[in-house]
């Protein structure tokens with residue numbers, strides 16, 4: 667496949683310079699690299715600027731509800747586990763309202779790739795604080811600065827059972843494509859948290875901020891099979907100390923592997939012509 671085969675006739679409506687453009691291109695590149703057929707691929711989103719992404723790629727698509735990308739993606743995966751299922755959304759979507767789903771998907775190790783457009787702000791609703799906004803950040807909803815400490819999605823994912831945990835940066839397309847490609851190839855739940863500058867509402871976490879402070883884990887001989895080292899790396903954040911790359915990777919049976927009802931046939935192909943539900947319905951009379 668080539669990237670152009672994933673082009674949609676819908677043109678992105680994001681602000682010029684938004685980090686979402688690179689995420690879209692990297693995802694199309696990675697799907698092409700992994701030979702994913704558009705007809706066997708589904709991209710599911712929540713609501714937000716990030717939530718528009720499925721409109722802009724030629725695959726099956728579902729823009730769901732705010733915070734609900736993962737339960738919808740889970741439903742699709744369990745109905746037809748032969749599909750490649752990608753979920754996308756913002757940091758508000760996944761780490762705020764959708765947090766419960768995020769945690770349970772990881773401990774299930776369902777084979778979904780989850781890409782979080784982490785711009786550390788609510789973009790679509792015009793600049794309120796999100797769960798990853800930095801302490802002290804002045805936003806529309808926190809004029810005196812954010813009081814809480816931010817969620818650390820990488821530590822959380824490692825602790826909760828995700829089997830592929832990575833962080834990318836929208837300003838490095840080649841590296842981001844490689845992370846998406848490896849996440850898509852991984853069997854099990856893969857998280858790629860993407861540092862995605864929102865050029866309109868976040869004046870702290872800008873392209874130049876990340877260009878100055880990010881470094882690549884693979885250039886420091888980090889071993890992603892080492893859970894303790896991964897956890898230690900996940901705690902780094904600051905001047906010259908923002909790691910990007912694969913923090914953690916392990917091989918563990920997926921939820922689908924252990925679900926007896928779909929071992930022989932995907933759920934949507936089960937023959938239900940001889941199923942009699944009369945007895946069940948009688949119980950509700």
Ligand SMILES: Cc1ncc(C[n+]2csc(CCOP(=O)(O)OP(=O)(O)O)c2C)c(N)n1
Pocket residue numbers: 713714715716717731732755756757758759760783785787788789790791796
């Ligand atoms: C149940 C529900 N609550 C709130 C909203 C309003 N809302 C829409 S998008 C959004 C947050 C957007 O921020 P984020 O998820 O980080 O995505 P971004 O726009 O930054 O990509 C909110 C609060 C909604 N659509 N539905």
Ligand code: SF4
Pocket residue numbers: 679680681683684685686715716785789790863864865866867
């Ligand atoms: S508001 Fe921010 S996140 Fe939304 S499209 Fe514009 S730059 Fe991107």
